Amino acid sequence: MGYIRVHANVREYDVFARKARVEPLRQVGSVVAPDDDLAMAYARATYDEERWVEMMIVPRDAVIRLWGPGEPER
Amino acid sequence: MSLYSLVKSLADNKQLLGMRYAEWCTAAPSLEADIAAAAMGLDDIGHSRVLYGSLRELGTPDGASDEGDLAGVAYLDTPWTDWRQFVAANAVLDSAFSLMIEALANGNVEVLRSRLKKMLQEERYHAMHGHSWMREADAGDAVTQAWQESLEWFGPEAGEVDALQRQGTLTYGVRDLRRLLAERVEGRPPDTAIDWSKWDAIRRRTAPGGIDQATRDMLQGLAEKRYMPASG
Numbered sequence: 001m002g003y004i005r006v007h008a009n010v011r012e013y014d015v016f017a018r019k020a021r022v023e024p025l026r027q028v029g030s031v032v033a034p035d036d037d038l039a040m041a042y043a044r045a046t047y048d049e050e051r052w053v054e055m056m057i058v059p060r061d062a063v064i065r066l067w068g069p070g071e072p073e074r
Numbered sequence: 075m076s077l078y079s080l081v082k083s084l085a086d087n088k089q090l091l092g093m094r095y096a097e098w099c100t101a102a103p104s105l106e107a108d109i110a111a112a113a114m115g116l117d118d119i120g121h122s123r124v125l126y127g128s129l130r131e132l133g134t135p136d137g138a139s140d141e142g143d144l145a146g147v148a149y150l151d152t153p154w155t156d157w158r159q160f161v162a163a164n165a166v167l168d169s170a171f172s173l174m175i176e177a178l179a180n181g182n183v184e185v186l187r188s189r190l191k192k193m194l195q196e197e198r199y200h201a202m203h204g205h206s207w208m209r210e211a212d213a214g215d216a217v218t219q220a221w222q223e224s225l226e227w228f229g230p231e232a233g234e235v236d237a238l239q240r241q242g243t244l245t246y247g248v249r250d251l252r253r254l255l256a257e258r259v260e261g262r263p264p265d266t267a268i269d270w271s272k273w274d275a276i277r278r279r280t281a282p283g284g285i286d287q288a289t290r291d292m293l294q295g296l297a298e299k300r301y302m303p304a305s306g
Contacts, residue, residue, distance in 0.1 A: 006103040006104050006107075006210075007104075007210060031106055032104075032106060033106065033206070034206065034209075034210060035206050035209070037202040037203075037205060037206045038202065038203060038206035038207070040199065040202055041110055041199045041200075041202045041203035041206070042106040042107075042109070042110055042203075044113075044199045045106075045109050045110040045112075045113035045114065045199070045203075046106065046109045046110075046113075048113065
């Protein structure tokens, strides 16, 4: 089921976390928010079910993609 | 008016604020905000449990009304009907309570120093949420009410909060609390004068009234106990 986005301008953020220092960060989900502060609050509220030692968010539009599944290596 | 009553009022307000947040867990303007409302509700109900658990080490109630009644601000008496009320509570009231937690956590009462610091970490995200939504939602009237009631809740100058600061129990006095709240909300405090002659020192408010009996029963678990099998 779809839902309405209420903010005029939003960014999508990917959420990364890990449970132990020896583990790599892994993507645990994403959030959509109009600014970094709200994105951090949403990420913490949505993905706080585990005892993460680290959590971070990255604006998806800041990620530089080299190639994706099914695409030739560039 | 004692430290006990101040912490009891803080606990009561945290419990009510948590409940009001949670009421919006399926009604907020976006799915993310729904989840944040539920999570902040759980945080604040958890904070109230910690604060209630500290009371036995803080002396005794000031009177019968302090023991039985909830000492919550009027803003939390009834459910909010508009998201802007949520935003104002989140940005202003929650910040006011956090400032008092900060003042207690840095004061000289060991049980509060040791138990309250984690709350401040969680409250940082509440503040970010409220602050961002203040930029999105025009919550003018609700902000004025929440701010006015926060100032009432801090209490009058030269009252017991200032006395607790002089003892080192609190690291902020009333003027500090007012100034810091204005800095956190990034606005101008309401002009309305507070009629301190109507101020109830236990409930820390001037307005009469309170939550209804059904809500009180629910919060005290009485409503659920009606459905428990009789013992013996």
